[in-house]
Amino acid sequence: MQLDPAICSSARLARDHRFDGRFFTAVKTTGIFCRPICPARPPLERNVTYYATAAEAVDAGFRPCLRCRPDAAPGSPAWGLVSATVQRALQLMRSEREAQSIERLAERLGVSSRYLRRLFTEHLGVSPLAVWQAERALFAFTLLRDTNLPIAAIAYESGFNSLRRFNGVFRQIYRRTPSDVRREPRHGEREVPGGATAVESRRTARLYLSYRPPFHWAQLLAFFRARALAGVERVEGDVYLRSFAIDGMRGVLRVRDDAAGNRLVVDVSGEGGAALYLLNQRLRRLFDLDADTGAITAVLGSDPLLAQQIARSPGVRLPGAWDPFEYALRAILGQQISVAAATTIAGRVVARYGQTFVDADGAEQRLFPTAAQLAAADFEGLGVTRARARTLREFVAATLDGRVNFAEPDLDSWCTAVTQLPGIGDWTAHYIAMRGLSMPDAFPASDLGILQALGEHGQKAKPKQALGEHGQKAKPKQALARAESWRPWRAYGALLLWQSLKPENG
Structure with a gap:
């Protein structure tokens, strides 16, 4: 991706938060790359090179700065403007905890592996593997520095099933081992916000999710408050809460805004599985933290x-969905009725078909049912018409047999596939794409x-x-x-x- 050196230079010298995550500054004399808001003394212009992504800087041989923490930077909005195939590939790579081969990724996208490699090189300057390794190693760094999780658990949380492979990739990127990072002093790291903080036990973690201002948290909360699903999510004051189950882990999320730090603070209480990376990705989409508000405006x-x-209301954000399937069912329920009525009926679906569990505080929580759990559901007696119940059943069946694919659609193909189902029109297809799939x-x-x-x-x-x-x-x-x-x-x-x-x- 092409960067304007003059704009990058002005932004880093001014430490402009609006450019945080849009590019990275690599310093030739030190071999380190930084965020544009790095508090360190800025290097001379002749000694720097600019990269659009952290993966590019890593691939060029630079190591992340330990002071400004590139691992904590907001996501690059430029990646939403590259080739549609690359964008879909990145979405697939980030939606699964484990790595997948380039051949398998290309097959899911309907292209050859050679063509996919060429697209990544053309649009991002690096290979799919380099992107995956850089993103996962950066995420692992946040857990190493800011949590008490064992190194083996951090490797697994970050998507590595082999501790040996994790150590090798991490050392290649950071020029030190995970154990070295754990032993190093942490002075000055809080000057720039980001990362994950203080895990006192496996049951509780805190994640910091950075964003670029402006960010209208109150407006997002108002949107979610009006649509809060009873038993699953709620808004209390300036805090958003919801239950979740993901990759074998289930628990409760509490999200609040830290406007002074340009970040959301997420308290995760849960057990089982290894889902912190996936939680991070879902929350970034739920609150649209990587939106390119400048380009949108x-x-x-x-x-x-x-x-x-x-x-x-500057800094518009598109409220997303925790789970595309959950949101799709809610959108179908909401056809031709009010938001309040649709939310009430969705609550009945949860009460009848959803599973319950007891959280760390001893409170009972409910989960929105999955497609598999709704396979035999008839949706009768919930306050929907027979035609609407038939549509819901057909949509569940189509999800299970693959006619509906949430993982890798483009807008046109999504709308074409979904509107072929009975009872689903263009409005529903676009509304699901808008909020459920963040298109x-x-x-x-x-x-x-x-x-x-x-x-x-x-x-x-x-x-x-x-x-x-x-x-x-x-x-x-x-x-x-x-x-x-x-x-x-x-x-x-x-x-x-x-x-x-x-x-x-x-």
């Missing part, structure tokens, strides 16, 4: 209908709220007028035409339109 802000809302260009054009916000007065593009006033509505074709200039961020445009209808949440 540049595109959407050119439309006067959206400029008002962006000014009122930034999804756009449910027939949504009532979008049509209201894009009413006749909005179509005139008068920036001082309230969107959708006087109750007039646009047509779906008009909405699609208007949103064409918002690509590839139409999902964010839809969210801004919804927010404009409730300015008190902006």
Whole structure:
């Protein structure tokens, strides 16, 4: 990926948090690479090289800075703008704890392994294996420095099934062994936020998830509060909580914002499995922590209908979903009924079919049922019509037999596959893609709220007028035409339109 040296130089000299994670500065004289917000004395320009990703810097032979901790940097939003195939490959690589061969990855993507290697080299400058190793070693570093987990457990949490392989990869990247890192003093590491902190036992861990400001936590909480699923998730004050089961581990998450540190603080209480890396990835998508808010604002802000809302609520984030299947069922339940009614019915699904467990505090928690657990469900007596119950059953069956694939779709193929099922239309397909799969260009054009916000007065593009006033509505074709200039961020445009209808949440 091409970087502008002048912009990178200005950003690192100013220690601009808006560029944290967008690029890394490698210092030729020391062999170390840093985040642009590194508190150390900045090196001379002639001694630096800029890389778009940590994986590129590692592949070039540089080792991570122990002061600014590249392991704690926000994810690179540029990776969302590369080849669609590379983007899907990265998603697959990050959605599984263990590594998979390049041949298997290419097969799942429907391309040859040679072509996939070429795409990674062209768009990221490194191989898929180099990306996987760099990301997992960086994550392992956070656990080594900031937790008391045994080294063998850290290797497993990071995706390595062999301690020997973990030690080899880690030493190659950090020029020291995991045991060396454990013994080293930790002075000054808290000057820049990030990483995971203080695990006092296997039952409790704290993760820090960095983001680039601006970040509107209160707005995200308002969105999740209105849709909180009884028994599974809730919002208490400024804290988001939910139960989870992932990769053999189940427990409870508590998430709060640390605005001063530009990070979310996540307390994980759970037992079994090795899921910290997967938890980290899911939470980043749930709260859209790696959104390229600058690029989104540049595109959407050119439309006067959206400029008002962006000014009122900068740093828009697209609320994601903890689990795509869970969200898909909720979206199907929500067809043609209110948010409150859909949430109530989804709660009945959990109460009837979901499993329960007792958390570390002795409280009973519920889990949203998986597709396998719903294989024999009839969905009768939950407050849905017979047609809707049939749609739910068909969707579960399609998930189990592979007709519905959450792991590797693009927007068009997803919508085509899902709308072939009975009772699922374009609105549902795009809404699931938008929030369940975090696809930034999804756009449910027939949504009532979008049509209201894009009413006749909005179509005139008068920036001082309230969107959708006087109750007039646009047509779906008009909405699609208007949103064409918002690509590839139409999902964010839809969210801004919804927010404009409730300015008190902006």
